[in-house]
Amino acid sequence: MRTDDFDYELPERCIAQAPAPVRDACKMLAMDRKSGAIEDRIFRDIYDYLEPGDVLVANNTRVMPARLLGAKRGTGGAAEVFLLRERFDVEPKTGSSAVWEVLVRPGKRLKPGSGAVVDFCDKGGQVALSAEVIGWGADEGKGERLVRLTTPLGSLDDALHAVGHTPLPPYIKGYAGDEEMYQTVYSHNEKSAAAPTAGLHFTPELIERLREKGVEWHTVELEVGLDTFRVVDEEDPEKHTIHTEFYTVSQSVVDACDAAHARGNRVIAVGTTSVRSLESAYDRKEGRLRARDHEATSLYILPGYEFGVVDALITNFHVPRSTLMMLVSAFSTRENIMAAYQHAIEGDYRMLSFGDAMFIH
Structure with missing residues (x-):
């Protein structure tokens, strides 16, 4: 075979x-x-x-609304974070913060140890969610990172629905x-x-x-x-x-x-x-x-x-x-x-x- x-x-x-x-x-x-x-x-x-x-x-x-499109704090450069799985073992989850394993783009500018933070704005232009890169994920070879998500809103769920998009497979192009x-x-x-x-x-x-x-x-x-x-x-x-x-x-x-x-x-x-x-x-x-x-x-x-x-x-x-x-x-x-x-x-x-x-x- x-x-x-x-x-x-x-x-x-x-x-x-x-x-x-x-x-x-x-x-x-x-x-x-x-x-x-x-x-x-x-x-x-x-x-x-x-x-x-x-x-x-x-x-x-x-x-999940797992595809997050935002801007790197400090430079304003476009950045994307894709949520893979929540990591309860890294630190306790609270109502306004949690750690997730993610994929990021561009990877070179969002490395652990760099202090990189990506902000995501709602439709009104206000920052509803932030992702701080804090470490490597379980599969570093695939570029997975650990990020700490935080929000000023009532809950992370509210924030994700305010800024997130439903991800589509990579072979589906431009579906609107x-x-x-x-x-x-x-x-x-x-x-x-x-x-x-x-x-x-x-x-x-x-x-x-x-x-x-x-x-x-x-x-x-x-x-x-x-x-x-x-x-x-x-x-x-x-x-x-x-x-x-x-x-x-x-x-x-x-x-x-x-x-x-x-x-x-x-x-x-x-x-x-x-x-x-x-x-x-x-x-x-x-x-x-x-x-x-x-x-x-x-x-x-x-x-x-x-x-x-x-x-x-x-x-x-x-x-x-x-x-x-x-x-x-x-x-x-x-x-x-x-x-x-x-x-x-x-x-x-x-x-x-x-x-x-x-x-x-």
Whole structure:
């Protein structure tokens, strides 16, 4: 197995630069995971593929306003700070200050030890948030810094919403539409740096129709990090070190999945982050799913992996040479996935985060 096995030519024209005007009216490529047989449908047709008693499990995290655009104090030079994760272990959080691990730009002018501070202004031109660079982050090789965020406002949450922007993937250029379209309609916990994009296709009306049919809807929580967009550089994918993310699977989700399997129904993951949550929570020694509360996972799913929980998968089309290409290939076969992707490209499907959907069943 080589990383090149999960590469494909992705035409620029296929990378969706904006969401579908109607969430559930996008295309959906439905593929039988064993035979590779393909059907071209639209997303709301997912209704036809689900049976009463099936369980849908989605990731309910919401994307933080993590992209901060400001000016370096003293020089006025433009600077950008991108929030990655909060670091409670460095110093206690207060109502007006906290330490975060971040990426910065320009890196040369925002080094630890330089006393660099970046100020961020609200729409009225008043400084609502400041970031002082105080050290290196956990991955200095990627340029991560530690910053102390402080605000004169009532809370840091107020400040972030006053100055922050919803970050979009690097391959989406110049999108100026409604940032809420990069959030799922059921999201409510602002903990992610990127959206669990398979869920973008659901509407409240579609979820309600599925519930009326007898399909159960449950949610897990996985804090999606920027490394989800990272391609694998190593020739041997098994030498790649996958990123760590934090996830929660409640006892109610465990009970719902167990009951579904007991009665012969399926557990359908909405997105790869839901797959990682459920499979990480599966105790292989005991052969059962267990509840987890904000635990770390570095689960790396490659072809040959045996799935313990997930029976079907709703997903988007993924970046070449990524761990997500490897995950979906493990869920079916590399040959089936590559054939499906070629079919999608020839059929003018829209790819990646704002793109169309794939249902592997």
